[in-house]
Amino acid sequence: MTKVFMGVRLQRLREERSLTQAALARALGLSPSYLNQIERNQRPLTVPILLRIGSVLGVDPQIFSEHDSASLVADVRDVMGELPGSEGASLAELKMLVENMPGIARAILQLQRRYRMAAERAESLEAQFDSSDGNQASLTPSSDEEVRDYLNRRQNYIGELDEAAERIGANGADALRERLQRLHGVTVLAEPGGDVLLRKRRYDPQQHVLWVAASMNAGQQAFQMAALLGQLDHAQLIELLVDQAALSSEAARKGARLALSNYYAGAVLMPYAAFLQAAESSAYDIDLLAHQFGVGFEAVCHRLSTMQRPGASGLPVFFVRVDRAGNVSKRQSATAFHFSRVGGTCPLWIVYEAFSQPGRILRQIARMPDGSTHLWIARQVSTGPARFTAPSKSFALALGCDISQAHRLVYAKGLDLHDPSAATAIGTGCKVCERRDCPQRAFPSILPVSRMA
Missing domain, CATH: 1.10.260.40 (lambda repressor-like DNA-binding domains)
Structure with missing residues (x-):
């Protein structure tokens, strides 16, 4: 230590x-x-x-813990890089601020987030007034970042919900359907119509009916049942956790409730102790774990990023989901690895190659500008039924760990983990990347010249 x-x-x-x-x-x-x-x-x-x-x-x-401190230092460093006249803040000073006054550091991030939202609103208003067709631009800001910050502060492990999920001992679709009916009088029905790409479940509290999309498989339907069960069985606990998160808006609170109920669903379908044992014995073979627990590839990746129970932790991993345009819709880290909030992501990262090779698991040893090296795997996945007028949703998933832990993964077989030349030099995003000689640079870096590699 x-x-x-x-x-x-x-x-x-x-x-x-x-x-x-x-x-x-x-x-x-x-x-x-x-x-x-x-x-x-x-x-x-x-x-x-x-x-x-x-x-x-x-x-x-x-x-x-230094886990939270390392993430905060990186976040504040990014924010300082965007501000004029802040070049004098050294890494040592930022670390001292974060370790001793984390509340002040988070307040800086909150101020930057609100400034960014205000700037986006101003741009939207400008576009609205300049628009000749009179269409109004949306002024509703996203609250996802606040919820992600809360989960990262908890190292993506919510012990209260995890332990409650283990206690029910029912993780199959039939068992969950019976529990909903017996304890809450809820009937589960399949909904063949509607836009199933946008709505996976619909709950009618007056009629006590849960509608799940008929296009989903048994594991996906079980997940939706377990999520509702978490909302009904543990409403007070979820509300307490949301209160403790101290979120700034009702939109963020609503997002946190959804995230916590989905967390509970994953813990029900993949109980902590049984899932950890299976993961360790299979060397974290994601396809094998998906088959064993009756869930999808993405659900297993998401669950792996939550295995941080004190005294019984799993492999510390980071998990990302992106679309073809580079939008990050999921971003979770059980370690101090930092995902940049500005400047997008790196085009040299293996996650983007996954779109051109659907169904295949790709591997990459990647080195960050600070010298840290990681093993990444990536795979393209699709959700929802495809129709001629409505293609299925397509994402790329990336799961990574520090190179010192990579030998625990089945995906490390055949790779030379100790050869520095085998690593691809990537960054956290062009605007905050320190590499001056990158052949894929799309934007100039906002970092001071003195910090460029």
């Missing part, structure tokens, strides 16, 4: 509980001068002290 200097964060916890330095020192079995030095970052937080802090203050020691 590296030395952790987060004295301001500890001071904030103490002040929130109206404790003096002397009172907290007594409770922790430390001298007041020693605690004072910790709060002033003159001494690090050791593991024994972290455990005592967790017990005395009633907090999870994970709040001092």
